[in-house]
Amino acid sequence: MTDIYKNIETLFPSAGSRLLKDVIMSEYTTFRLGGPADCLFLPESIEELQILYSYAAERHLPITLLGRGSNVIVSDLGIRGVTVIISDNLSGTEFAEDTIIAQSGASLASVAGQAAQRSWSGLEFASGIPGTVGGGVMMNAGAYDGCLADSVIWTEYLDEHRYLRRIDNADHEFGYRRSFFTGSRKIIVRTAFRLKEGSKQEIFSKMADLASRRRSSQPLERPSAGSAFKRPAGFYAGKLISDCGLKGFQIGGAAVSDKHAGFIVNLGNATASDVLAVFCHVQQTVKKMTGVLLEPEVRFAGDWQSAIDELNSCHII
Numbered sequence: 359m360t361d362i363y364k365n366i367e368t369l370f371p372s373a374g375s376r377l378l379k380d381v382i383m384s385e386y387t388t389f390r391l392g393g394p395a396d397c398l399f400l401p402e403s404i405e406e407l408q409i410l411y412s413y414a415a416e417r418h419l420p421i422t423l424l425g426r427g428s429n430v431i432v433s434d435l436g437i438r439g440v441t442v443i444i445s446d447n448l449s450g451t452e453f454a455e456d457t458i459i460a461q462s463g464a465s466l467a468s469v470a471g472q473a474a475q476r477s478w479s480g481l482e483f484a485s486g487i488p489g490t491v492g493g494g495v496m497m498n499a500g501a502y503d504g505c506l507a508d509s510v511i512w513t514e515y516l517d518e519h520r521y522l523r524r525i526d527n528a529d530h531e532f533g534y535r536r537s538f539f540t541g542s543r544k545i546i547v548r549t550a551f552r553l554k555e556g557s558k559q560e561i562f563s564k565m566a567d568l569a570s571r572r573r574s575s576q577p578l579e580r581p582s583a584g585s586a587f588k589r590p591a592g593f594y595a596g597k598l599i600s601d602c603g604l605k606g607f608q609i610g611g612a613a614v615s616d617k618h619a620g621f622i623v624n625l626g627n628a629t630a631s632d633v634l635a636v637f638c639h640v641q642q643t644v645k646k647m648t649g650v651l652l653e654p655e656v657r658f659a660g661d662w663q664s665a666i667d668e669l670n671s672c673h674i675i
């Protein structure tokens with residue numbers, strides 16, 4: 359474990375506080391839980407990513423890639439190998455006519471805010487999604503009347519061999535909370551979005567309206583990873599969960615939110631195992647009572663051992 363850290367330190371001798379060891383992941387996830395990452399690296403350039411991934415590939419060293427950790431649950435046992443966080447250190451943006459080009463670590467809120475300041479419309483829906491451009495494109499994040507697929511022009515990424523490539527919108531294979539990048543080892547580094555000129559006042563007023571709708575319907579006062587389950591065809595996950603009498607259902611410090619049954623929240627002292635237990639109970643109860651299998655929207659990271667086997671259709675990163 360120390361060796362991994364020491365070896366990575368040799369690769370990036372001037373990384374300073376961008377390279378950390380035994381870091382408790384609760385600080386890096388919106389669920390505010392999860393055990394230690396053996397070695398955590400915050401790259402600030404594409405070249406650093408290329409060096410790290412080539413090094414890791416040669417040594418079969420596992421890498422876990424995260425953005426703002428707003429769609430993940432990290433195991434209580436933490437994450438082995440190297441955890442790479444692409445966030446504020448790779449978050450530059452450039453504007454050119456009706457296009458904004460954002461590095462993958464830029465937060466969706468900041469990109470939407472910068473566009474609004476310049477009276478560009480099209481990303482208002484994304485202003486309340488607490489993730490990065492990279493995590494958002496990977497998930498085709500969406501809310502209310504929009505999703506990123508509607509405005510992406512192109513994305514640049516590092517492929518499995520660490521070559522920089524670019525794809526146009528049509529090649530993203532966007533679907534509901536998925537894309538060409540889902541389940542792959544590709545790393546999104548930059549995305550260009552097409553926007554429309556609008557009225558600054560209307561853009562900000564739409565963003566304020568969506569924020570207020572979120573605050574009144576979602577448990578934003580509690581740590582979570584957003585919607586726990588994907589919307590099953592023909593149903594709403596929250597309504598199914600609520601109709602099964604599961605609002606407020608609690609195990610340890612994790613519970614189905616009283617405010618919105620589609621969210622599983624950390625009441626303050628939840629472990630990742632508590633959260634997993636609530637996910638399993640909800641999935642099993644809803645399946646038994648309605649026949650619908652809810653598929654987790656959140657992704658599971660780190661060392662879950664066999665604990666995760668009980669949860670169906672979940673994605674481990």
Ligand SMILES: Cc1cc2nc3c(=O)[nH]c(=O)nc-3n(C[C@H](O)[C@H](O)[C@H](O)COP(=O)(O)OP(=O)(O)OC[C@H]3O[C@@H](n4cnc5c(N)ncnc54)[C@H](O)[C@@H]3O)c2cc1C
Nearest residue numbers: 425426427428429489490492493494499500501546583584
């Ligand atoms: C309160 C709350 C509200 C939310 N509301 C919404 C909503 O309205 N709509 C919605 O769609 N989501 C919502 N989410 C979920 C989440 O914010 C989105 O899925 C977001 O896009 C995840 O981005 P992230 O940077 O946090 O990714 P992470 O959670 O860090 O990672 C998610 C996945 O993306 C991958 N990933 C991250 N960065 C990259 C990269 N650069 N290249 C390749 N893969 C990458 C990771 O490996 C992982 O598999 C909400 C979450 C919370 C906590």
